[in-house]
Amino acid sequence: MRVVGRFAAGLLRQVSKMIEPGLTTGAIDDFVAEETRKRGGISGPLGYPKGSAHPFPKHCCTSVNHVVCHGIPSPTHVLREGDIINVDVTPIIDGYHGDTSRTFIVGEADPEVRRLVDDTYESMRIGIAQVKPGGHVGDIGEAIQRFAEGRGHGVVRQFAGHGIGQIFHGPPTISHVGRRGDGERFVPGMTFTVEPMINMGDWRCQILGDHWTVVTVDHSLSAQFEHTVTVTEDGVEVLTLAEGDTFDLSLDAS
Numbered sequence: 015m016r017v018v019g020r021f022a023a024g025l026l027r028q029v030s031k032m033i034e035p036g037l038t039t040g041a042i043d044d045f046v047a048e049e050t051r052k053r054g055g056i057s058g059p060l061g062y063p064k065g066s067a068h069p070f071p072k073h074c075c076t077s078v079n080h081v082v083c084h085g086i087p088s089p090t091h092v093l094r095e096g097d098i099i100n101v102d103v104t105p106i107i108d109g110y111h112g113d114t115s116r117t118f119i120v121g122e123a124d125p126e127v128r129r130l131v132d133d134t135y136e137s138m139r140i141g142i143a144q145v146k147p148g149g150h151v152g153d154i155g156e157a158i159q160r161f162a163e164g165r166g167h168g169v170v171r172q173f174a175g176h177g178i179g180q181i182f183h184g185p186p187t188i189s190h191v192g193r194r195g196d197g198e199r200f201v202p203g204m205t206f207t208v209e210p211m212i213n214m215g216d217w218r219c220q221i222l223g224d225h226w227t228v229v230t231v232d233h234s235l236s237a238q239f240e241h242t243v244t245v246t247e248d249g250v251e252v253l254t255l256a257e258g259d260t261f262d263l264s265l266d267a268s
């Protein structure tokens with residue numbers, strides 16, 4: 015999980031350097047596909063879930079502006095100055111999944127947009143910082159909900175973090191809203207994602223006719239960050255960090 019986590023984070027670091035007005039979401043997908051292939055990995059999203067009537071058709075998810083998650087990359091979708099885009103990658107190496115996403119600002123954006131993106135990162139960070147043996151999954155949801163709603167945002171409820179390893183999505187479900195002490199207890203060695211989707215407006219969302227693209231019902235902007243983490247003997251380790259990356263586990267909201 016460390017090996018694939020580091021590779022997944024490296025993919026996003028490289029994608030971050032590509033983001034500029036004029037880039038297409040299809041070009042991001044092509045890059046992720048090629049880098050994953052060169053590493054000897056495979057793309058978790060491609061054809062997922064197996065046997066479905068509507069398997070995901072691309073190698074990563076690219077979710078722009080009011081798209082909450084699961085946006086489908088397209089060679090005709092051109093990024094514009096001021097857009098926000100979440101890129102979510104899930105390579106598989108030697109059978110293990112590394113799931114991570116970041117929201118990027120294309121060029122310059124309005125202060126309130128930057129505030130949404132920064133608050134969404136902080137929501138994820140605060141959620142991860144809760145994790146330690148003996149705690150409960152509800153501790154993550156409560157911390158995220160308290161922070162994000164306190165900043166005036168909506169926290170998406172229809173989609174959640176998830177257990178991950180040799181399977182892409184498994185138990186436990188990691189809701190981004192909840193109550194401290196509720197739900198499953200953290201045990202060392204558990205691996206799961208924390209991936210809050212935070213809306214500038216209402217938390218409600220709906221799925222478009224392509225069976226994948228999730229949008230906010232009020233068309234407000236939505237941001238997301240995701241890491242894959244593991245519970246350690248005395249806390250938590252973030253697995254989806256690239257070489258040299260650090261992660262702030264302090265509990266005081268910044």
Ligand code: MF3
Nearest residue numbers: 059062070075084102104113
């Ligand atoms: N990577 C997404 C997650 O964080 C799942 C994408 S499912 C796919 O769980 F089929 F769209 F790839």
Ligand code: CO
Nearest residue numbers: 113207209240
């Ligand atoms: Co995930």
Ligand code: CO
Nearest residue numbers: 102113114240
């Ligand atoms: Co993901």
